[in-house]
Amino acid sequence: MTDDYRVLLLQASGSIFTNHDRYTPLEFSHYYLKEIFQNLMGFHQFHIVRAQGTAILEQDAILQSASDDMTKTLEKFYAPN
Template identity: 55%
Template sequence: MQTLIINAQPDLTNKAHFSTKLQEMFLTKFAAQFPGATPTILNLYATQIPRIEEVQLLKVWNQPTLAADAAALAQTSADLLAQFKAHQRIVIVSPLHNFNVTSRLKDYLDNILIARETFKYTADGSVGLMTANYKVLLLQASGSIYTNDDRYTSLEFSRFYLQKMFEEIMGFDQFYIARAQGTATLPAAEVLTAAAQDLDQVFSQFYV
């Protein structure tokens, strides 16, 4: 089963980040479960991701005939979409930025949330097209804790946004999350132990 890891960590080469450690945990479990298999890894901050700007995606979407630069952008966007659709297991690795997804991850989603490709409009509302046993797992690191049902819980928009986009808009079968949380307040060993337990709980379900 093809797995795509979408790494949305801006400080990509810094191995000390908890989101990076989450990815390493996942890769260790993946290698044990699927010896010989290799997931595809897309590092968003090391990749050209077209943006919704006048000279980028808006130029592509609004012009019937494309100049060379716009055609190249259109091809890049199309390649990202094709890669996404070719993988039934999507793993998103990301820190929480101001209670939401990182900016490059939002740009990426703008290239895959495409009508008639990953969802379609109907008279009764949008319908997801990614229904052939697609699942997504969010590996998220955060300085605070968002599972205590306190004032921070309702502010964590990234999980809500991603779950709604993947399940309700694109039609994914299931959304999972494993967290390394409290990184700003708790000892690192405690954070990583809890994160490993989180990942253990969802990993087998993710690949059912």
């Protein structure tokens, strides 16, 4: 039923959780959602695009970073298997 189904998660956060610092372990939502979509629901691929630092960074920097991440992720998302 879910052959080649793909999930694209768009996530915004007030802080930055992907710098491999003390905050990184606090970002667990994508691990949980990936397990739900892939192992429970049987989706084939799981991708995430983040807009991070909304409480601490300038809007233009956040949007540029998210846009770059979206461009890279969409290439993988729409690539044939």
